[in-house]
Amino acid sequence: MSTVVLLVITGLGLGALYFLVASGLSLIYGLMGVLNFAHGAFLTISAFLGWEAGRRVSDGTWWGLAVSALVGMAVGALVAALTEYFLIRRLYERHIEQALVTVGLSLAAVALFEGIWGTDPIYTAKPEWLTETTEILGARIPNDRFLLIACALVVLGGIVLFLHRTRYGLIIRAGVENRQMVSALGIDVRRSFTLVFAIGGAAAGLGGVLASVYYGYVSAHLGSVLLIFAFIVTVIGGLGSLTGAAVASVLVAVLQQFANFYLGGTGDLVVVVALAVVLLIRPRGLMGKVA
Amino acid sequence: MTESILDVRGLTGRIAGQQVIEDVTFEVPATGVTALLGRNGVGKTSTVKSVLGLIERSGEVRLAGERIDGLPTHRIVQRGVGYVPEDREVFGGLTVAENLRLAERDAAPRRELVERLFPDLVERRAQRAGTLSGGQQQMVSLARALVNDNRLLLVDEPTKGLAPRIVDEVAAALATAAETVPILLVEQNLHVIRRLAERVVVLSGGTVVFTGTAHEFLDDEALVQRHLGVHDASEAA
Numbered sequence: 001m002s003t004v005v006l007l008v009i010t011g012l013g014l015g016a017l018y019f020l021v022a023s024g025l026s027l028i029y030g031l032m033g034v035l036n037f038a039h040g041a042f043l044t045i046s047a048f049l050g051w052e053a054g055r056r057v058s059d060g061t062w063w064g065l066a067v068s069a070l071v072g073m074a075v076g077a078l079v080a081a082l083t084e085y086f087l088i089r090r091l092y093e094r095h096i097e098q099a100l101v102t103v104g105l106s107l108a109a110v111a112l113f114e115g116i117w118g119t120d121p122i123y124t125a126k127p128e129w130l131t132e133t134t135e136i137l138g139a140r141i142p143n144d145r146f147l148l149i150a151c152a153l154v155v156l157g158g159i160v161l162f163l164h165r166t167r168y169g170l171i172i173r174a175g176v177e178n179r180q181m182v183s184a185l186g187i188d189v190r191r192s193f194t195l196v197f198a199i200g201g202a203a204a205g206l207g208g209v210l211a212s213v214y215y216g217y218v219s220a221h222l223g224s225v226l227l228i229f230a231f232i233v234t235v236i237g238g239l240g241s242l243t244g245a246a247v248a249s250v251l252v253a254v255l256q257q258f259a260n261f262y263l264g265g266t267g268d269l270v271v272v273v274a275l276a277v278v279l280l281i282r283p284r285g286l287m288g289k290v291a
Numbered sequence: 292m293t294e295s296i297l298d299v300r301g302l303t304g305r306i307a308g309q310q311v312i313e314d315v316t317f318e319v320p321a322t323g324v325t326a327l328l329g330r331n332g333v334g335k336t337s338t339v340k341s342v343l344g345l346i347e348r349s350g351e352v353r354l355a356g357e358r359i360d361g362l363p364t365h366r367i368v369q370r371g372v373g374y375v376p377e378d379r380e381v382f383g384g385l386t387v388a389e390n391l392r393l394a395e396r397d398a399a400p401r402r403e404l405v406e407r408l409f410p411d412l413v414e415r416r417a418q419r420a421g422t423l424s425g426g427q428q429q430m431v432s433l434a435r436a437l438v439n440d441n442r443l444l445l446v447d448e449p450t451k452g453l454a455p456r457i458v459d460e461v462a463a464a465l466a467t468a469a470e471t472v473p474i475l476l477v478e479q480n481l482h483v484i485r486r487l488a489e490r491v492v493v494l495s496g497g498t499v500v501f502t503g504t505a506h507e508f509l510d511d512e513a514l515v516q517r518h519l520g521v522h523d524a525s526e527a528a
Contacts, residue, residue, distance in 0.1 A: 173382070177382045184343060184368060185396075185435065186368035186439075188365045
């Protein structure tokens with residue numbers, strides 16, 4: 001029983017990380033039809049700069065972590081907004097060029113990060129409570145999992161409130177359904193593109209800082225690794241569906257944990273098989289719209 | 292002819308690089324309903340979309356004398372052009388109220404007019420538009436255009452696929468709207484055209500082949516037969 005509890009809660013923590021990356025990917029694809037391969041780069045730069053800011057303020061403390069998170073979110077939002085404004089905006093409806101630009105940006109970013117911070121992981125300090133465990137139903141759960149889950153829930157709630165309680169949220173929800181019709185109502189839908197990129201970038205930025213807490217290090221490849229699973233989550237959940245991304249994040253991460261434990265470390269393989277099964281049985285994903 | 296609100300000259304439209312209308316020229320007077328007619332596939336919807344910049348186009352389009360052909364769609368609409376698309380295109384995941392709120396551009400939207408014309412929508416404010424019947428969705432689509440004080444309405448096949456009772460309701464709503472705003476109406480139902488339109492522009496093969504009053508066109512059975520391929524049954528009715 002304790003093993004199951006541990007695997008479930010660890011899966012939820014990892015799922016929280018996946019969600020923070022996948023939520024932005026899903027919103028960006030849903031509204032703009034852009035598969036943003038540079039999203040991992042937003043996460044990595046945010047993790048590095050968040051870590052740099054946090055350790056200068058107060059390394060290994062809650063205060064330092066809070067600064068890291070704020071800086072990470074701000075950096076993620078800014079870099080994403082700039083990417084949309086200077087690179088993606090000229091390429092809407094040109095999917096091949098979009099893929100080439102965002103893949104190129106992600107590769108260049110990793111090289112740049114390796115040039116600045118080196119190729120080896122940099123181990124990070126975290127508040128003492130996050131290094132400890134809490135016993136639940138006999139399982140000793142690392143406390144950082146609770147932080148990840150709480151942050152993802154706050155982000156999910158924040159995005160849902162934004163989408164349902166603000167005019168921009170209304171525009172984004174309508175734009176995900178029918179972008180052209182939003183324009184035909186006299187709304188400059190492209191202005192909301194930058195905003196969605198910024199929101200996605202901020203979530204990825206927070207994900208980057210929390211990933212450094214979860215893994216205990218920052219590295220130039222942090223975003224690339226998480227991006228693969230975030231894409232899988234986004235496709236399984238249904239491209240463009242925030243709820244789908246949330247549900248799929250949990251399913252994929254928990255499945256991954258159980259497979260790793262009970263099936264000899266085959267978690268990644270099982271997730272890819274799950275992706276294949278979903279694509280074969282339900283190509284639009286669990287909650288995606290019909291094409 | 293009265294002063295025109297829309298002046299289209301040499302309009303050519305393309306979809307995916309393929310030319311769908313060619314050198315289309317016509318005017319829409321500043322009052323009343325002008326019907327844009329033609330057989331299926333002649334380019335009526337493409338003409339409306341070209342005016343709005345929803346498809347790639349070239350040529351000259353003026354709204355109340357101002358060039359709008361270089362503007363993106365949202366700026367054209369902001370200048371006072373309401374659009375009711377073919378197939379309604381309501382946002383199915385949004386409620387009726389959200390669909391209308393999204394469309395509101397004016398500081399003082401005409402909610403009372405919309406509620407008076409479509410009382411059914413008031414009761415269904417909180418219902419997702421995707422769960423409405425086709426007729427109710429058409430009312431949402433019309434309401435989105437009527438909620439603003441527009442200078443011109445572009446209405447594309449508003450009665451397509453609707454039950455006769457709903458067709459009458461839609462026609463009545465358009466007649467009310469036409470009292471205050473000129474309408475360019477794409478319509479296949481000759482009964483509705485006879486009821487609403489004062490002028491007609493007829494397209495064939497992607498270009499304009501007839502412009503004149505609705506009576507001139509509809510009363511000439513040979514003309515109707517040649518350009519629309521149908522008999523005007525409404526005349527006999």
